[in-house]
Amino acid sequence: MKTLIIGAAVISLAFTTCTSGNKQNSTESMSKNTSETKSLEAGAGTTSTRRIVDSYIKLKNALTEDNDKDAANAGYELVKAFENFDKSSLNQEQAKEYTDIYEDAKEHAEHIGANAGNINHQREHFETLSKDVYDLVKSVGGAQKLYYTNCPMYNNNKGADWLSETKTIKNPYLGRKMPRCGTVKEEL
């Protein structure tokens, strides 16, 4: 009888501590479904990095507006874009570089997708993701003009970079608090 009571107590404790995890999962699967339909419409197997860069820019713009939900959706879209990229057109060196970047960037995009409601965490992953996409564009090409921009103030003045489709500064790390903080350091 005693073990049953202890067991029941432990079980109910487990339920309370794990429901927050379950809630996250249901939002995750919801956003995953919307981005899945989007990519099915767009068609799979592209040899251009266009879709990757487009999703990245979408994500960047969502962050400039402090919109964590749109950022999450763009994050999942970016995962799909990476998955649908066809690297058969790349030479051996580029293919190796692509796989290296893909394994890392995909995880950051997934984390961004799973963290609507936590824009700070999304921005942390966006920082490394930006470096990944920059390396990708440098190695494989970006299919459009991009501006590698730096914000010196983000993260206790450690600073961070992002890729922009425009020269006009709109800061994804500081969002609406300080939208014009940044300088273009490289044109791609």
Place this chain on the structure above:
Amino acid sequence: MLIILAILLIIQFLQPERNYRLEKTEADISNLYQMPESVKAILQSSCYDCHSNSTDYPWYTSIQPFGWFMAYHIREGKSELNFNEFGNYSARRQKSKLKSIGESIRNGSMPLSSYTLLHQSAKLSKEEEYVVLKWITDIQSSSFFKK
């Protein structure tokens, strides 16, 4: 009531697979980066249950469905980060993981509060946080990490 008891009894026989591998892998993080004993002790007590190949199972994880929740956490944890397989990550991913470990500790999201609730000893004190964070920044400023 009887049905609930019956279900509870039946599920006790559905034990999830245990996470337990004895031998130290070549890809273990301590083979890559110098790891002081103090850091090793903290990681093992606060992180390794979910982020390694060897989990230290407490008695109540033999009770279902609690064992399943634990198995779920371990599966999720290992897929995110596995200290025993760290050397199998590319240099790029290793950098990302180290950054994420630092951030998770700094913002308190790791170790999971649901985990430390039941494992008080896994809670990181301010000193332990400092020790691990310093170890990470040391690695990050080492020559291997500079681009």
